[in-house]
Amino acid sequence: MSASGDDPWLWTLYAAVVALTALAAMPNLRSSRSAVRAASRSWWWPPPVAAVVLWGVVAVASVTRLIVPSLVELFRREPVRTRDGGQWWRVLTAGLVEDGGVAVTFANLALLAVVAIAAVRIWGWYRAVALFVVGQVLWGLFTTFVSPSVGAGTSGATLALAASIAGLWPVVGARRRLLLASAATFLLGVVLVALDDAHGVAVLIGMLLGAVLGTVLPPPRPTVTSSGALGGVAG
DSSP: OBOOOOOHHHHHHHHHHHHHHHHHTSOOOOSOHHHHHHHHHHHHSSOOHHHHHHHHHHHHHHHHHHHSTTHHHHHSBOHHHHHHHOOTTHHHHTTTSOSSOHHHHHHHHHHHHHHHHHHHHHHOHHHHHHHHHHHHHHHHHIIIIISOOOBOOSHHHHHHHHHHHHHHGGGTTOOHHHHHHHHHHHHHHHHHHHTTBTHHHHHHHHHHHHHHHHHHSOOOHHHHTTOSSOOOOOO
């Protein structure tokens, strides 16, 4: 199963996952158009502090790697070195840098920027950060032990974080449009798996994490159901 994500067609599916989860999470106000526009602007800008910090950490590491190419050798996922050399940090640090070029780096940073804002608005800062880290660790373990591959990139953790939002909806009694978005996200994950793309596993991992966390430690209910308030826990 490939984790390279070098097929442009696959990137349209990654973007679809992000769009589905982030746009569906926006507040669904039953009000005037001006009120809806104002709420939408407030949803995206200014972004929560936690979203900026999360994005900034990944952005600094990714841009630094472009300046210092040898950094990827230290950070990237290398199953043999992890299994036999005890270099366990690679499971996590592989999600901080990109092994592609400038275009891939900035595409991943763009997706993360959207997902980070939506995730912090919905989950609150500490849940969102924890989901990003745990998503990366689980996907890193999968691509190290189950479907070994050498590489690095933030796409796995980003997709897992995005999908965690979709995994939340069914366990909190969300509105039908959110349940439909959740089902569509699941189908996109299945399609990616069927296409032999490991990012599909990241999507399914994220949905499972979202469902579990939403059951044991759910965020505030007015936020997660998008019932009309400008949702989100300040972060």
